[in-house]
Amino acid sequence: AGADMCDVCRLVGDEVVTVVEIDEESQGSDVGNRYPLSEFATYREALRTGEPVMVLDLLHDPGVSEADREDARRWGYRACLDIPLLSRGEPVGFVSLMNREPRGFARLDLVRGLAQVAGQAVANADLYERLQRTARRAQALSELAVELATVRDRRQVVETVARRLRELAGVSEVSVFIREGEVLRCAACACEGEPVAGIGPGDLTRYDHWPLTRAVLAGAGATAVANLADPRLDDEARAWLEAHGVRSYLVAPLVVEGETVGTIELTERSGQRRFGDDEVALVEAVGHVAGLALANADLFTGLEERNRETWLLNDIARRAASSLDVAEVVEATVSGLSELVPIDGYALVQFDGEGARLVAACEAFAGLEAAVPPSEPLRETLARERVVVREGPPPLSRVRHHVAAAGAAATAAVGLFDDEELVGALMLWSASPDAAARLEPRLLAGVGLHLSLALRNARLYQEIKDLHLSNLKGLSTALTAKDYYTVGHAARVAAYVSLLGEELGWEAATVERLRDAAYLHDIGKIGVSDRALLKQGPLNDEEWELMRQHPVLSAEIVAPLFPPEFVAAVRHHHERWDGTGYPDGLAGEAIPEYARAFAVADAYDAMSLQRPYRAAR
Structure with missing residues (x-):
């Protein structure tokens, strides 16, 4: 064609990317640069018609765009011939021939034929690249899945996901968030240096002013923001991102058993970044793999807890069957429970008619009088619900105001029964802020069942002892x-x-x-x-x-x-x-x-x- 210069470009979405450049006199390289398709009139016309577009003088032709003229001045050419590259009738790129002087191009039929071959070659290269990306993504997911398969702790799962995803994506920061009502809690963060303010591990953030995050949590799928001019950002979100130096970010759902429970967010602070479809797909896939690992960790943790609970209940049953000392059984029971939930104090009261008496208690209550005023509302609630867990100190007046129980953050009352009749209660309290959530009523009901048996056995044994003592006294009287x-x-x-x-x-x-x-x-x-x-x-x-x-x-x-x-x-x-x-x-x-x-x-x-x-x- 007798051209001075030649570029081969790929069509990637709404952008044109230079992949090959031939220009012996050029002082720079255009390979890898991206240009918006909408700014170049010659490319748009070639796409519209499917035919080559020739312009003999770009600097003076009124039909070209300012971007066409600026590119000609930058690289020093006057004439151009843009030929669309087609594969099965679909555009995949362009071949651009350029002359430094305003003159035409020779052998156009040959050029068109070569362009057809080039079009298929570009399509094949695209296919090969997509296959490679797919293979890399599958390998990365497989490696991550293998690594997560051995993890049995939720915190370790999210930390591994954040670390590995940052390595794969090469971004400034990756954070994993778990939804808690109307807020997101940062569960893990992998970053260079300090994380963006407000999104470090343990930090809470409301997502009502983050439209893209709201959409992802609602099931919209992963989404990316290439720059802060994105119209999907509202003013508040845009201002926050600018203030914290965030240039681009990607949000993907964290999915556990089909439910979006949080987000995975990739943040870029070094410059604007356009996340490709393959990167978005990778992060979205990681969200599902991480969700599966979290589900497995929860299952494992649940099984461990059930095993500990079963062992604890069996141990209580063994002690209740082998010991007639109620205080000893209660102390061992509370000691076992403390391995699951921090217990700071306990007291076992036995109801006696209209009153109650203290049967066993922790050392802090060594000076407490044996008689404990009954709490009628407590007795009524326990008779109906068997287990009551609530915030605050125990509802027993002398215990409630005792210095050892004053700082209780949560209390559990476990009813003790004898033939469906409420005969006592085990009071447990803890200063741990999350104790109310960790005091599991189902487990406490099992504890109450075994302690009820221990109390009943002690009562029956005492009755037998009293009978035996009475008989011996009678025998002693007869003897004397x-x-x-x-x-x-x-x-x-x-x-x-x-x-x-x-x-x-x-x-x-x-x-x-x-x-x-x-x-x-x-x-x-x-x-x-x-x-x-x-x-x-x-x-x-x-x-x-x-x-x-x-x-x-x-x-x-x-x-x-x-x-x-x-x-x-x-x-x-x-x-x-x-x-x-x-x-x-x-x-x-x-x-x-x-x-x-x-x-x-x-x-x-x-x-x-x-x-x-x-x-x-």
Whole structure:
């Protein structure tokens, strides 16, 4: 064609991109530059007609645009021939021939034929490039999916997505947002240096003034902003972006099981950037892969929580079945719950008619009175709903105003039932701000079921113990009734021990239990023959040896009814300070304190009563 210059351009959307340039005299390169198609009259006419467009003098032809003239002056040509490149009838680009002087072009038929070949070549190159981009995108997604497949934590999922996507896209910043009502919380951010103000991890932002974000959250799909002149931006959004140095950005949906739960946002601050269709498609695909990883992380976390909850409930059931100490079971239960939710305090109250009593509580309430005023609204609500979780301190007056519970951010009340009758409540409270959301009613209902069983077992056991104690008292009374001189001995010793304990300042509950144990201190004499028990004179050696065994037998009989220190008092009530007593010959401080009290009471009663073989002293 005898042309001085030649350019081959691709048509990319509404832009023309130079891919080949032939000009031996040029001092620069136009390869890679993009130009708006709408600004060049010769290109538009060639597209409209599908025929070559020749202009012999671009500087003076009235039919060309100012952009045509500016390009001619810039690169030093006067005449041009723009030939559309077609593939299957669709335009894919242009071949532009240019002369430095205003003259025509030769061999136009040949040029047109070569242009047809070039058109197919450009189309093939486009296809190959698209396939390559698709392959790269598939590989990138596959690698990301493989990496996320091993991640079981939500935070790690979003951090990995942000980091990898920034590496793939080569942008200034990538942020992942999770929707929380009317706001978005930044869950992760990967960037150069400091993130854009207001979108760092943990920051909240309202999306009502971000039209593109609203559209994405509503299901519109990924969208990109190449520059701040985009008409889809409102003035408020445009001003914010300008103030923070954002030149371009892309927003894509984060989709979990078909629901848009947040956004993935790519921000460019180094300059304007036009995100290609393949880049938009990649980010959108990442949003779905990330959503699947989040769903898997939630599933794994849920399974872990269920396993921990199951283990906890099984452990509570085991303790409830193996221990009759309600305080011990409650302490272990709260300790297990604290591994799932931070628990700062607890109290278990048992309802008794119109009142209530404190059965077990954390150490902070060691000085709290046992009696706790009942809360009628609480009892009514628990009877109906079984579990109540609310913000604030526990609704028990003396507990509520106690310094240990004053800072409670959330409280859970768990009803305890016996044959569908509300018999008590476990109060839990926590200072953690999110405790109300983490105190799961379903789990607490299971805890309440097992604690109800523990409370019921303790009550039944106590009833059996009381019955057994009553029977033994009756047997002790019958035993002492055989001998006129021992009638009432057990009752008197029990009374003396009670008086002595009160004088020594022992707790009322301890004194009451000791009185019962003292009543049975001689129950072991049931194993001693009547010949020795009722003998009118002194006992011989054989009879004394038999008599000295009665404290051992007494201790064995009462062991199921009392704690070890009370049983020891029964066993050692015949020990002497100088070590001459029986059955173990203990001396001094080695004799348990309660046993010393029993010995004093027993000796006092023995000395104050006249016997056949000696007078009272």
